[in-house]
Amino acid sequence: MYRYVELGDGADATIVDDTLACLDHARPLDAFDTPRVLDDNTYELAFDAWPLARDHILEHWNWHADKANLEPKVPKVLARAAEIVRANPPSGVELEASDRAVDTLQAPYPERILRTFRTVLGATDDPAEQAEHVLRVIRELGLQPYEAPEPLPEITDDDVHLVCWLALVQATSESRDSTGAEKDAEAARRRAALDEMTRDAEDLGLYD
Structure with a gap:
């Protein structure tokens, strides 16, 4: 370092x-x-x-x-999308798939992906349609549930050596x-x- x-x-x-x-x-x-x-x-x-x-x-x-410190900070648009899917699971979609979609949205995605979700949420005021659009975006982009990195082992100043x-x-x-x-x-x-x-x-x- x-x-x-x-x-x-x-x-x-x-x-x-x-x-x-x-x-x-x-x-x-x-x-x-x-x-x-x-x-x-x-x-x-x-x-x-x-x-x-x-x-x-x-x-x-x-x-x-x-x-x-390693837990993801979920952007507002994704928190909103997750709540919509949670409250309005699309018909024909298994509960497990809806839960997985909600987990997938709990992640710090880059701005270009956030813009995509803003666009689909703004395309309609119908929560059911919004939920379907959100699941479609997740499928098309191949998004997966976020896995936080493993914490590093804690160290002391005795572990830091000058090379x-x-x-x-x-x-x-x-x-x-x-x-x-x-x-x-x-x-x-x-x-x-x-x-x-x-x-x-x-x-x-x-x-x-």
Whole structure:
């Protein structure tokens, strides 16, 4: 698990936990031509950064260890659709199938699916017809009852180990000209690098 910790002068630390963003920060723009710099102050700050990163990882992990946090938050349109099916089971449909449809609706589906249910519910004011439309959408989209992920085992800070770390320092005036144009170009290169890594991750199926 990656963490990027930015320690400001007297300000609260900024912690980034997105893997691609962390890798983008750790990727030097000048590759192997980037000067290696690690002064005593930066070295000491690493000892301040590690507890922050460790505690952030611990909090994030244990959030996923609480089963209550993993229960789906059902959007209003799906809660309404489930109530309609529950109160108006279509004729010719077995009770087990209706119950399964209600269970299927108890899930955090993406917006495109929510729009489909809004459309069919708005197509008629007849609850019986609405229930039939809802079951039809479930069949056509192949939706299945939602299964919440298994909670992670709870851990303590003793379970979080540092594998490696990298310190980043601002370029000095001798090593880099910090003009506005230079900063804009650097930001553009970082955005391009992050976009490239995002596309690679999508190609590998790491993002849905």
